[in-house]
Amino acid sequence: MTSARQQNIQVVAHRGASEDAPEHTLAAYMKAIEDGADALECDVRLTADGHLVCVHDRRVNRTSNGRGAVSALELADLAALDFGTWKGREDSAESPDWGDPSLTSVLTLERLLELTADSGRRVELAIETKHPTRWAGQVEERLLQLLGRFGLAAPASAEDSSVRIMSFSARSLHRVAAAAPTLPTVYLMQFAGPRLRDGRLPAGVRIAGPSIRMIRNHPEHVGRLHRAGHRVHVWTVDDPADVELCARLGVEAIITNRPRQVLTQLGRT
Numbered sequence: 001m002t003s004a005r006q007q008n009i010q011v012v013a014h015r016g017a018s019e020d021a022p023e024h025t026l027a028a029y030m031k032a033i034e035d036g037a038d039a040l041e042c043d044v045r046l047t048a049d050g051h052l053v054c055v056h057d058r059r060v061n062r063t064s065n066g067r068g069a070v071s072a073l074e075l076a077d078l079a080a081l082d083f084g085t086w087k088g089r090e091d092s093a094e095s096p097d098w099g100d101p102s103l104t105s106v107l108t109l110e111r112l113l114e115l116t117a118d119s120g121r122r123v124e125l126a127i128e129t130k131h132p133t134r135w136a137g138q139v140e141e142r143l144l145q146l147l148g149r150f151g152l153a154a155p156a157s158a159e160d161s162s163v164r165i166m167s168f169s170a171r172s173l174h175r176v177a178a179a180a181p182t183l184p185t186v187y188l189m190q191f192a193g194p195r196l197r198d199g200r201l202p203a204g205v206r207i208a209g210p211s212i213r214m215i216r217n218h219p220e221h222v223g224r225l226h227r228a229g230h231r232v233h234v235w236t237v238d239d240p241a242d243v244e245l246c247a248r249l250g251v252e253a254i255i256t257n258r259p260r261q262v263l264t265q266l267g268r269t
């Protein structure tokens with residue numbers, strides 16, 4: 001049964017509709033928008049020549065036909081790689097065809113911002129800074145510059161913002177808050193600890209981002225976080241039983257590789 005509360009949960013496409021299409025590609029994000037996702041999650045890293053690209057791993061080895069660390073490659077090096085062919089190899093003897101090669105080339109954050117701006121409806125962005133300590137503030141600086149160009153760095157209030165910044169690094173979130181105090185931030189947590197137990201997030205952070213494993217093991221912490229005034233965005237929620245649990249607990253957002261299935265389960269399609 002679908003409750004009104006379930007209807008309010010924001011469904012966030014993790015790395016795009018990444019169960020159906022190669023993660024962090026235009027193909028995956030276009031599918032997520034078509035599927036009706038409320039928001040898109042992406043990880044960002046800096047290239048050697050200072051561009052923010054949407055890549056999860058430190059290296060490109062798993063998700064492309066190239067090798068090497070993103071931080072050691074220039075955007076032109078990355079643009080020569082194919083980020084689509086690896087996906088689907090397990091289920092098919094044939095090379096998957098994702099259509100126009102530009103749909104599976106490296107995705108810059110700038111291009112993703114253009115895609116959401118042109119989507120014709122409100123599609124929010126949840127941007128995760130990856131290993132930001134390595135760059136001593138440059139990731140956040142570039143990120144805020146880019147958001148500024150799209151008019152997204154200084155929303156009137158956190159509630160008005162269609163972008164939020166997520167990180168496992170409190171330092172990264174502090175840098176964002178210092179430069180862009182109205183941009184909402186999300187503190188990601190992988191393992192249960194005192195912050196989850198006591199509902200204490202880093203100063204200025206309003207949204208907790210616990211893993212689904214933490215919520216399965218400690219569902220009582222959702223209420224504790226809510227009572228402390230925080231919203232709760234859970235990742236990565238693909239199993240229908242976990243969707244049900246999150247809905248029952250009243251979390252504000254579900255981050256999933258399967259946006260269409262989750263929307264259907266929540267009665268939104």
Ligand code: G3P
Nearest residue numbers: 041043056128188235255
């Ligand atoms: O949305 C948060 C989640 O993406 C964090 O884990 O490893 O998938 O970036 P990871």
Ligand code: CA
Nearest residue numbers: 041042043128
């Ligand atoms: Ca992520």
